[in-house]
Amino acid sequence: MIQTDILIIGAGPCGLFTVFEAGLLKLRCHLIDALPQPGGQCAEIYPKKPIYDIPAYPSILAGQLVDRLMEQAEPFKPGFTLGERAEQIEKDDEDQFIVTTNRGTQHRAPIIAIAGGLGCFEPRKPPVPQLADFEDKGVEYIIKDPEFYRDKKVVISGGGDSALDWTIFLAEGVASEVTLVHRRREFRGHLDSVQKVMDLADAGRVKLVTDAEVIGVDGDGQLASVEIKTKADGNHTIKTDHWVPLFGLSPKLGPIADWNLNITKNAVEVDTFDYSTSVPGVYAIGDINTYPGKLKLILCGFHEATLMVQSAFKRIYPDKNLVLKYTTVNGVNGFEG
Amino acid sequence: MDNTIRVSVTDREGQVHELDAPTDMGMNMMELCKSAELPVEGTCGGMAMCASCHIYVESDHDLPEKSDDEEDMLDEAFFVEDNSRLGCQLHLTNELDGLKVKLAPVGN
Numbered sequence: 001m002i003q004t005d006i007l008i009i010g011a012g013p014c015g016l017f018t019v020f021e022a023g024l025l026k027l028r029c030h031l032i033d034a035l036p037q038p039g040g041q042c043a044e045i046y047p048k049k050p051i052y053d054i055p056a057y058p059s060i061l062a063g064q065l066v067d068r069l070m071e072q073a074e075p076f077k078p079g080f081t082l083g084e085r086a087e088q089i090e091k092d093d094e095d096q097f098i099v100t101t102n103r104g105t106q107h108r109a110p111i112i113a114i115a116g117g118l119g120c121f122e123p124r125k126p127p128v129p130q131l132a133d134f135e136d137k138g139v140e141y142i143i144k145d146p147e148f149y150r151d152k153k154v155v156i157s158g159g160g161d162s163a164l165d166w167t168i169f170l171a172e173g174v175a176s177e178v179t180l181v182h183r184r185r186e187f188r189g190h191l192d193s194v195q196k197v198m199d200l201a202d203a204g205r206v207k208l209v210t211d212a213e214v215i216g217v218d219g220d221g222q223l224a225s226v227e228i229k230t231k232a233d234g235n236h237t238i239k240t241d242h243w244v245p246l247f248g249l250s251p252k253l254g255p256i257a258d259w260n261l262n263i264t265k266n267a268v269e270v271d272t273f274d275y276s277t278s279v280p281g282v283y284a285i286g287d288i289n290t291y292p293g294k295l296k297l298i299l300c301g302f303h304e305a306t307l308m309v310q311s312a313f314k315r316i317y318p319d320k321n322l323v324l325k326y327t328t329v330n331g332v333n334g335f336e337g
Numbered sequence: 338m339d340n341t342i343r344v345s346v347t348d349r350e351g352q353v354h355e356l357d358a359p360t361d362m363g364m365n366m367m368e369l370c371k372s373a374e375l376p377v378e379g380t381c382g383g384m385a386m387c388a389s390c391h392i393y394v395e396s397d398h399d400l401p402e403k404s405d406d407e408e409d410m411l412d413e414a415f416f417v418e419d420n421s422r423l424g425c426q427l428h429l430t431n432e433l434d435g436l437k438v439k440l441a442p443v444g445n
Binding site: 118247 | 380381384386405409411412416442
């Protein structure tokens with residue numbers, strides 16, 4: 001069981017800055033994020049995009065912003081549970097929350113700060129009828145272990161780097177047959193990957209089906225075939241053991257929708273006094289919250305984080321007086337280890 | 338009226354919304370739909386990085402060509418047709434008066 005003072009759900013910019021502000025009040029933080037790296041959208045969707053409205057940075061790349069926030073949080077030694085989704089919340093008899101992830105990791109804290117942004121990033125699932133019936137029965141959205149596909153027939157869909165890279169990998173001596181289906185002829189991946197796939201197609205090791213999409217799945221309990229619609233010559237059914245649709249990630253509010261919080265339009269309602277939710281001890285900051293006048297801006301999230309930790313402190317230490325201390329006077333005194 | 342155009346948006350239930358759109362505010366179709374509280378996500382905020390503002394253009398306006406970014410993102414969308422666009426990449430200009438669009442269906 002991981003014990004901390006503030007358990008932050010979401011390791012995006014807002015969650016990371018919370019570590020710093022909490023640290024100034026000598027509160028420790030631990031972050032959970034469904035993505036394998038910290039930074040949230042900034043790291044996952046647009047790391048190379050400049051942001052122009054961070055005070056004192058006329059321009060900063062989203063990825064750089066994450067790096068600097070990590071640096072700023074570092075003295076306060078945050079803990080991370082990455083690549084896991086916060087799934088369940090309950091309370092123990094000492095008024096502490098227990099949050100369990102989808103992999104069973106347990107965390108305990110008196111305060112929960114939901115900084116979940118748009119929610120958890122999950123693979124985009126194509127709108128194919130009966131798709132759910134074949135999930136993990138031949139349909140996988142993520143390739144975890146390529147050995148799983150040894151000597152199997154595999155159909156991959158998508159036009160980005162992951163589709164290209166796995167096509168190449170599986171075609172070079174792993175799968176018995178690889179088909180790549182893509183909606184147009186151009187691919188958006190790295191040029192050398194595109195070239196490699198073309199070469200493998202010419203050599204007959206990859207079956208390339210472009211201007212096409214998979215529109216159906218079939219099988220008796222286990223995937224046996226997919227139906228492909230092509231622009232040029234109608235529909236084909238091809239036999240396959242696996243279909244791996246690789247259409248990127250999209251955010252879903254996910255399990256926190258079931259945490260008994262007041263939710264309006266996929267956002268958690270908060271009181272702007274301290275960004276507390278309807279559940280005492282649970283706060284929501286950044287893009288995931290909503291209140292009259294809400295703006296989804298990183299800089300607003302920073303402000304929310306700062307006010308929120310003050311309230312969290314008073315909840316943890318109701319008898320202590322809190323005096324605002326300026327970093328210019330006191331510096332930043334981190335934690336040891 | 339100067340600097341205002343009329344755009345019609347058909348939602349996923351088939352209902353048509355006639356929207357007045359300013360052309361001097363630097364707005365795009367995704368933002369216009371959101372400001373009218375139509376169910377358009379616009380997750381990435383308009384950077385052509387999420388495909389959650391996928392629409393079909395149903396009038397024959399002369400539209401700016403799709404950028405590579407827009408084409409690339411449409412690869413991650415579903416129900417893509419020849420008239421598919423990302424709303425966030427259609428900037429509202431006076432030339433688009435009378436534009437007719439339809440919201441694309443959303444996947445799971």
